[in-house]
Amino acid sequence: MTEYDPQAIEAKWQKRWDEQGAFHADVDRSRPKYYALEMLPYPSGTLHMGHMRNYTIGDAVARYKRLRGFNVIHPIGWDAFGLPAENAAIQHSTHPREWINANIAAMKHVCRRFGFSYDWRREISTCEPEYYRWNQWFFLRMLERGLAYRKRSRVNWCPKCATVLANEQVVNGCCWRHEETPVEAKEIEQWFLRITQYADALLEGIETLAGGWPERVLVMQRNWIGKSRGAKLRFVVAPQAKGEAIDVFTTRIDTIYGASSVILAPEHPLLAKLVAGVKGQAGIKAEIARLRQRILRPAELGTAEKEGIFIGRFAVNPFNGASLPIWVGNFVLMEYGAGAVMCVPAHDQRDFEFADKYQLSKPIVVQPAAGKPLTPTTLGQAYTDYGVLVDSGPYSGLASESAIERMTSDAQAKGLGEAQTTYRLKDWGISRQRYWGTPIPVLYCDKCGLVPVPDEQLPVLLPQSMSVSGKGQSPLANAPEFVRATCAKCAGPARRETDTMDTFIDSSWYFYRYTDPRNSRAPFDPAIVRYWFPIDQYIGGIEHAILHLLYSRFFCRVMKDLGLVDHSEPVARLFTQGMVQKGGVAMSKSKGNIVGAEEMAKQYGCDTGRLYTLFAAPPEKDLEWSEQGIEGCSRFLHRVHRLVARHAERLRGVAVGNPGPADLASATAKEKALLRKAHQTLRRVTHDFDVRWHFNTSVALIMELANELQKQEPLEQEASPAVVKEVFELMTLMLAPMAPHLAEELWEMLGHAEGLSSATWPAFQAHLAEEEQIEVVIQINGRVRGKLLIEPGLSADQLLARALADARIAQLTANQRVLKKVVVPDKLVNLVVA
RNA sequence: GCCCGGGUGGCGGAAUGGCAUACGCGGGGGACUUAAAAUCCCUUGCCCGAAUAGGGCGUGUGGGUUCGACUCCCACCCCGGGCACCA
Numbered sequence: 001m002t003e004y005d006p007q008a009i010e011a012k013w014q015k016r017w018d019e020q021g022a023f024h025a026d027v028d029r030s031r032p033k034y035y036a037l038e039m040l041p042y043p044s045g046t047l048h049m050g051h052m053r054n055y056t057i058g059d060a061v062a063r064y065k066r067l068r069g070f071n072v073i074h075p076i077g078w079d080a081f082g083l084p085a086e087n088a089a090i091q092h093s094t095h096p097r098e099w100i101n102a103n104i105a106a107m108k109h110v111c112r113r114f115g116f117s118y119d120w121r122r123e124i125s126t127c128e129p130e131y132y133r134w135n136q137w138f139f140l141r142m143l144e145r146g147l148a149y150r151k152r153s154r155v156n157w158c159p160k161c162a163t164v165l166a167n168e169q170v171v172n173g174c175c176w177r178h179e180e181t182p183v184e185a186k187e188i189e190q191w192f193l194r195i196t197q198y199a200d201a202l203l204e205g206i207e208t209l210a211g212g213w214p215e216r217v218l219v220m221q222r223n224w225i226g227k228s229r230g231a232k233l234r235f236v237v238a239p240q241a242k243g244e245a246i247d248v249f250t251t252r253i254d255t256i257y258g259a260s261s262v263i264l265a266p267e268h269p270l271l272a273k274l275v276a277g278v279k280g281q282a283g284i285k286a287e288i289a290r291l292r293q294r295i296l297r298p299a300e301l302g303t304a305e306k307e308g309i310f311i312g313r314f315a316v317n318p319f320n321g322a323s324l325p326i327w328v329g330n331f332v333l334m335e336y337g338a339g340a341v342m343c344v345p346a347h348d349q350r351d352f353e354f355a356d357k358y359q360l361s362k363p364i365v366v367q368p369a370a371g372k373p374l375t376p377t378t379l380g381q382a383y384t385d386y387g388v389l390v391d392s393g394p395y396s397g398l399a400s401e402s403a404i405e406r407m408t409s410d411a412q413a414k415g416l417g418e419a420q421t422t423y424r425l426k427d428w429g430i431s432r433q434r435y436w437g438t439p440i441p442v443l444y445c446d447k448c449g450l451v452p453v454p455d456e457q458l459p460v461l462l463p464q465s466m467s468v469s470g471k472g473q474s475p476l477a478n479a480p481e482f483v484r485a486t487c488a489k490c491a492g493p494a495r496r497e498t499d500t501m502d503t504f505i506d507s508s509w510y511f512y513r514y515t516d517p518r519n520s521r522a523p524f525d526p527a528i529v530r531y532w533f534p535i536d537q538y539i540g541g542i543e544h545a546i547l548h549l550l551y552s553r554f555f556c557r558v559m560k561d562l563g564l565v566d567h568s569e570p571v572a573r574l575f576t577q578g579m580v581q582k583g584g585v586a587m588s589k590s591k592g593n594i595v596g597a598e599e600m601a602k603q604y605g606c607d608t609g610r611l612y613t614l615f616a617a618p619p620e621k622d623l624e625w626s627e628q629g630i631e632g633c634s635r636f637l638h639r640v641h642r643l644v645a646r647h648a649e650r651l652r653g654v655a656v657g658n659p660g661p662a663d664l665a666s667a668t669a670k671e672k673a674l675l676r677k678a679h680q681t682l683r684r685v686t687h688d689f690d691v692r693w694h695f696n697t698s699v700a701l702i703m704e705l706a707n708e709l710q711k712q713e714p715l716e717q718e719a720s721p722a723v724v725k726e727v728f729e730l731m732t733l734m735l736a737p738m739a740p741h742l743a744e745e746l747w748e749m750l751g752h753a754e755g756l757s758s759a760t761w762p763a764f765q766a767h768l769a770e771e772e773q774i775e776v777v778i779q780i781n782g783r784v785r786g787k788l789l790i791e792p793g794l795s796a797d798q799l800l801a802r803a804l805a806d807a808r809i810a811q812l813t814a815n816q817r818v819l820k821k822v823v824v825p826d827k828l829v830n831l832v833v834a
Numbered sequence: 835g836c837c838c839g840g841g842u843g844g845c846g847g848a849a850u851g852g853c854a855u856a857c858g859c860g861g862g863g864g865a866c867u868u869a870a871a872a873u874c875c876c877u878u879g880c881c882c883g884a885a886u887a888g889g890g891c892g893u894g895u896g897g898g899u900u901c902g903a904c905u906c907c908c909a910c911c912c913c914g915g916g917c918a919c920c921a
Contacts, residue, residue: 216838216916223837223917230921250921263921306919331919341921349835350919424920542915615858616846620839622914629846632858635873642873697848700857707857710874777853782902784853822901828852832901 004641006605010741013755014115022757023117025073027531034070035532036062037514039540039548040079040126040507043103047110048594049625050580050587053613057577057695058539059116060614063737064689066117067761073532075514076111076118078104080127082503083161083177086436096436100127110598114606115741122517126506127436131513133459134523135505136441138555140452141562143442147194150450155429157186163433164190169547191440191499192427195554199225199423202553205569212573214620217545224546226424231408232338233417235262235315237274238323246270246315246326249337249422252347253411254403257392258365259342260355262315263308263327265334266292271311274326278312291330306331306354317342318416319407320393329354337422345382346374352382365392366400428551430502435462435475437500445487445494454488460496474498507548508555511535511570526564533565534572542576549574575693578622580613587625595625607739608634614738615699637742640706640735644728644746647715652751654721656729664767670718672772677708678727679769682762685734699738705731725750730762778803779830785812796823803829 017023038058041051062074078100085096092099104125111118124131142148156165158175165175165183175181195202203225206218230251237244246262264271266288275281275288287309308329315324324342331350332341345355345362355362366387367373374383386400395403411417431440439460441453453460463482476482476498487494509523515532516524549571556570579586582593600609612633617623664672681701688698709715709731715724728750736743736756744756752759771792776799778786786809788802800823803809809831816833823829 219838220916226920228920248921252921329919331921333920336920338921344921348921350921353919422920545916618847621847624846626846626859628859636858639873694848696846697857700848703857775853779852779902782852787853820901822852824852828902830852830901 004638009745010605013741013744023119025071025119027528028071031071033532034065034072035535036072036074037511037535037538040077040510042079043100043107045103047107047597048587052597053580054577055116056610056613057619060737061537062117063740074117075122077124079507080125081437081506086434113601122514124513124517129459129461132438135438136458136460143452149192150189151192152189154185154187155190156183158183164429164431190429190431192429195428196425198554198557199425201557203227214576220545221550229421231417232420233318238314238316246340247338248340248342250342253407254389254400255344255347255365256319258344258346258363259317259324260345260360261325261327261343263329263332263341263343265332265339266328267334268339274313275311284309284311288328291328347382347384349382365390431499432502433474434500440497440499440501442497443485443487443494447492448487448489451488504551508551529565534567534570537573538571539575577619580623580625582625604630604634607742608637611739614695618694618696636703643709644749648749651721651725654725656722656726668718670712671723674712674727675768677705678730679765681705682730682764683769702734733762774826777828778809780812781832792826796825799823800829
């Protein structure tokens with residue numbers, strides 16, 4: 001009998017899978033399709049068990065679905081552009097391509113070592129021209145449709161990265177890669193994608209994802225889009241002769257009679273004009289300049305003191321004609337709404353604090369619908385709930401909801417303003433002053449201006465040899481042979497755009513490319529995409545809840561408008577798995593707590609690593625790495641191998657038929673017990689895979705089955721080889737998605753010449769899972785006082801009679817009055833006594 | 835502050851409103867062995883008790899609903915995560 005040798009077994013089966021192309025999947029309309037996908041990895045060079053958990057979950061699902069008869073596409077590729085490669089290249093004076101390709105080779109090696117069931121024919125790398133060419137192609141389509149545009153704008157600038165960051169890449173006012181470095185504001189010409197045009201569509205799409213996506217991801221996206229309905233109102237600046245007006249956005253027009261001032265953002269464009277000529281303007285200008293300088297640190301953001309200055313002018317409240325002082329305030333954001341607010345201290349907490357500091361009045365104009373009315377003395381903080389309007393002219397007495405409606409339409413009718421919806425979502429700034437990315441395919445011609453690179457000239461190749469310094473301007477600007485170009489319109493001299501694209505473009509559509517990875521005429525064939533899409537199961541970390549997933553949804557909508565796809569959402573189901581931690585913190589290079597995937601595979605075998613990551617915690621929860629836990633899983637696999645090996649010889653040639661009820665009648669007690677346990681396990685494991693997605697309990701159940709088999713040894717006695725073999729096969733098939741190499745080996749040991757690729761998930765047979773006797777509990781006043789072994793299906797009356805006949809129960813209830821008898825068939829009897 | 839998760843043995847974790855702690859780890863005891871490792875068997879929530887007799891207490895805290903609550907409802911505490919001057 002041979003020992004379980006994971007290294008040998010794993011190498012053997014990986015080789016065979018490769019030779020057979022076991023995981024190759026192509027369009028096949030005779031079978032239902034299944035698209036299983038894990039998020040595109042960044043080839044940082046190291047693969048630790050955190051990555052492996054992601055792939056293991058995806059692989060288990062992919063393998064399970066194959067056994068269920070699905071045509072499963074399960075691809076992998078590399079998110080190969082981006083800053084780390086460029087930085088590493090600078091550090092090691094090499095080329096980003098060399099660095100990244102070495103990393104890809106290393107990571108691919110480990111992925112293969114783990115035997116994930118990828119269709120390697122579909123592998124892509126986003127830094128290859130055949131891939132990024134289509135980034136450029138999409139960009140040009142967006143340019144044609146006005147979805148890509150150029151704008152001089154204040155951008156988020158990370159001084160460490162020396163590049164622009166998208167709003168989504170700013171975390172707490174700091175760079176997402178340099179969490180300690182505050183983002184600076186800088187004005188440059190940038191390319192933007194008009195994602196805001198899809199704000200409503202993306203918001204509405206969220207509703208269709210409910211159920212398939214984790215609720216918290218949907219909440220995060222909803223918040224990120226940040227739609228709010230309100231009104232834009234015009235506050236005319238006094239004296240009216242000047243003709244200036246300040247637009248203000250508010251969601252609470254019902255509180256307008258309580259406005260005591262108008263506050264502008266320090267960057268407000270009207271300020272220069274307004275301040276000109278007022279008394280003390282020099283001091284005011286200096287103060288505004290100071291307020292504008294605020295670069296808020298993360299910690300200060302929410303708590304920073306509200307500061308401002310009165311600029312010496314007044315504006316007219318459009319509703320009651322009141323003259324309101326105009327202020328500048330540091331808490332008013334130019335980027336949101338109109339860059340100006342009406343200050344209603346009694347009904348907005350920020351305004352309340354501002355009013356406190358500068359002794360502005362706080363007129364109360366909304367009272368709670370019930371309870372004590374508010375008075376200026378009892379108002380300790382702003383009352384921000386809806387209520388009933390008071391002191392609001394003709395609107396007094398209205399509820400906030402109807403007041404908002406009425407006042408908005410009145411304002412519109414009188415030309416004072418209009419209903420407006422604003423979004424927190426901003427257009428996506430995609431220009432990066434970096435080398436290692438997709439060149440933006442446009443030319444600048446002195447004569448023709450901006451000229452798109454014609455499709456037939458794509459791809460605009462990144463120059464191969466490039467000295468990257470990481471300093472200053474876009475590195476491409478220093479490559480004259482790249483910059484120098486010929487205008488596509490007039491054939492005169494032109495200059496190439498030297499910025500590259502944000503790498504989130506790469507990952508916004510890669511999963512379409514997987515379906516048709518070598519297409520040289522189009523990003524993909526729409527007919528092929530129609531077969532495979534949407535993605536049935538996407539698996540990745542929660543850290544991509546907003547950026548990647550929102551951009552991907554945006555791209556999908558654009559593609560739909562381009563007529564390339566006919567679905568609106570690319571991902572039907574999303575799963576966000578928990579992190580792998582060691583010592584309570586996520587595994588990372590910087591924390592130095594990495595458990596390398598390859599070392600793991602060398603020591604225990606990858607099946608053990610897979611099994612442990614599935615067993616140690618439910619997949620959505622964080623998982624604490626435990627060396628002893630690994631040992632346990634390794635022991636289990638060895639035990640299963642021993643168990644099967646002990647009997648394989650005599651079982652090899654045995655034919656397995658599914659015993660029907662007739663067979664069961666003549667079955668021995670041991671056979672019944674084995675079949676019962678096996679089918680009970682099958683029922684629950686199938687449920688775990690189909691519905692619950694709790695693989696930890698699946699593993700536990702299979703362990704119980706193995707325990708039962710061991711308990712029933714010697715299996716040569718009182719059990720027919722056919723039954724033993726059937727149970728072994730059930731166990732093997734259930735193990736197959738989780739420990740695929742061992743499962744293949746066991747399958748072969750049991751006499752199957754064809755591998756598991758041609759096997760199918762076993763059919764659950766209810767009659768085999770049925771218990772002959774079940775234990776019911778007898779309770780007195782809810783406390784267990786006895787137990788009964790009964791045949792299942794006993795009627796409530798019969799069950800009660802048996803319980804009452806129980807000697808101990810009779811004794812305990814002898815001098816008691818039985819007030820109530822609760823009988824749950826096949827479960828329990830509860831006697832309420834007094 | 836707001837919005838999500840979560841709180842169960844020594845540990846990771848199980849439990850369609852029906853025997854709380856499955857499975858694994860760790861611990862204790864034993865078999866095999868010259869010995870150890872490996873393997874196999876038994877045992878293992880806490881307290882009272884000689885007991886493998888029986889009883890009591892136990893799922894963050896306090897209430898509630900129920901014959902019966904880890905599970906449902908209300909309030910609170912703690913931990914983790916997300917959002918946070920969004921007008």
